[in-house]
Amino acid sequence: MIATTPFSHAARPMVLKSLCLAALLGVAMVPAPGHAETGLSTLIERFTGATEAPSISHSNGRIEAQTVDVATKYAGRIDSIAVSEGDLVAAGDVIAQMETRDTQAKLNGAKAAVLRARASKTLAEATLMQAESALSVAQTTYERTLKLRDSGTAPQSALDDVTNALNSAKAAVAMAKAQIEDADALIAASEADVEQVQIALDDLTITAPLRGRVLYRLHEPGEVLAAGYPVVTLLDLTNVYMNIYLPASVVGQLTLNDEARLVLDPIPDLVVPARVSFISPQSQFTPKNVETEQQREELVFRVKLAVPRDLLERYEAQIKTGVRGIGFVRTAPDAAWPDDLQVKLPE
Numbered sequence: 067m068i069a070t071t072p073f074s075h076a077a078r079p080m081v082l083k084s085l086c087l088a089a090l091l092g093v094a095m096v097p098a099p100g101h102a103e104t105g106l107s108t109l110i111e112r113f114t115g116a117t118e119a120p121s122i123s124h125s126n127g128r129i130e131a132q133t134v135d136v137a138t139k140y141a142g143r144i145d146s147i148a149v150s151e152g153d154l155v156a157a158g159d160v161i162a163q164m165e166t167r168d169t170q171a172k173l174n175g176a177k178a179a180v181l182r183a184r185a186s187k188t189l190a191e192a193t194l195m196q197a198e199s200a201l202s203v204a205q206t207t208y209e210r211t212l213k214l215r216d217s218g219t220a221p222q223s224a225l226d227d228v229t230n231a232l233n234s235a236k237a238a239v240a241m242a243k244a245q246i247e248d249a250d251a252l253i254a255a256s257e258a259d260v261e262q263v264q265i266a267l268d269d270l271t272i273t274a275p276l277r278g279r280v281l282y283r284l285h286e287p288g289e290v291l292a293a294g295y296p297v298v299t300l301l302d303l304t305n306v307y308m309n310i311y312l313p314a315s316v317v318g319q320l321t322l323n324d325e326a327r328l329v330l331d332p333i334p335d336l337v338v339p340a341r342v343s344f345i346s347p348q349s350q351f352t353p354k355n356v357e358t359e360q361q362r363e364e365l366v367f368r369v370k371l372a373v374p375r376d377l378l379e380r381y382e383a384q385i386k387t388g389v390r391g392i393g394f395v396r397t398a399p400d401a402a403w404p405d406d407l408q409v410k411l412p413e
Contacts, residue, residue, distance in 0.1 A: 122394055122395070123397055125310035127309050136298050147287055149298060154279050154303075204234070212225060281300060308340070319398070320369065323342060325342075327409070329391055329392045330389050330391035331390050345367065346367045351365060
């Protein structure tokens with residue numbers, strides 16, 4: 067089973083780890099101590115003044131990603147877990163294996179029921195052949211007795227007896243045909259039971275619903291889980307974004323799919339392209355982890371800046387978690403991005 071909502075289980079940390087493109091440059095390109103802070107400070111000072119780029123607004127935030135809980139559909143004991151935290155998995159890869167002995171026994175019983183139903187049909191078919199043979203004899207005897215009665219050789223009572231025998235033979239044939247139909251229905255029901263149990267058996271092998279990275283390994287082999295309880299949490303590497311918070315004066319000039327830029331704390335010399343994928347229709351106070359206490363008193367709107375999927379695919383192996391940065395948007399869509407915010411990615 068698969069859930070595609072942000073994780074909410076109390077057992078995991080309340081703070082969602084977020085994805086980012088930090089470390090895309092490798093060790094050789096990591097800025098020296100103090101350089102990142104200086105670079106970001108200079109950049110913020112430039113756009114805070116609003117003199118050189120009046121159409122640019124910014125807010126700090128962190129890169130996040132959609133999480134997916136990979137859960138067991140049925141209650142049972144974990145037999146094995148094939149992944150560890152941090153592993154990259156593809157859609158369809160085995161995540162965990164639940165214990166299958168009970169379900170395998172049910173499958174064997176369902177298959178035996180199919181064999182029994184087919185044997186019942188074979189018996190019904192043999193009964194039909196026997197009944198049809200008896201009907202043929204009864205029909206011949208009736209026709210002969212009818213001729214003898216018409217010629218005056220046989221009494222009416224003899225004709226009555228063969229008539230009753232003919233009707234009984236016809237009833238036996240009808241009953242045999244009904245038994246065959248009943249056997250066919252029983253076979254279909256038994257085969258459906260086999261399919262249902264086989265599906266349950268397959269579901270006991272828990273697989274990844276999408277390509278992603280294991281964020282949390284929530285349980286270990288030997289533990290017994292209730293139905294629907296998650297085994298691991300995956301980060302969807304195709305859904306990476308940053309939430310920033312902007313005042314109404316800025317949000318009112320934004321539209322969905324507008325271009326945006328992201329600058330991350332560890333790599334301020336790089337500029338990551340993004341697009342506005344969501345604008346909250348409701349205002350809120352700025353979250354406590356954003357900006358200063360004075361700025362948190364202001365009402366703002368949440369704006370979601372999504373990183374393009376093709377870019378995420380290019381740097382999939384380097385995607386990390388837990389880095390903050392600055393998100394930039396344009397209040398004038400036709401305005402050119404300044405040189406400091408031109409897209410710049412590692413070679």
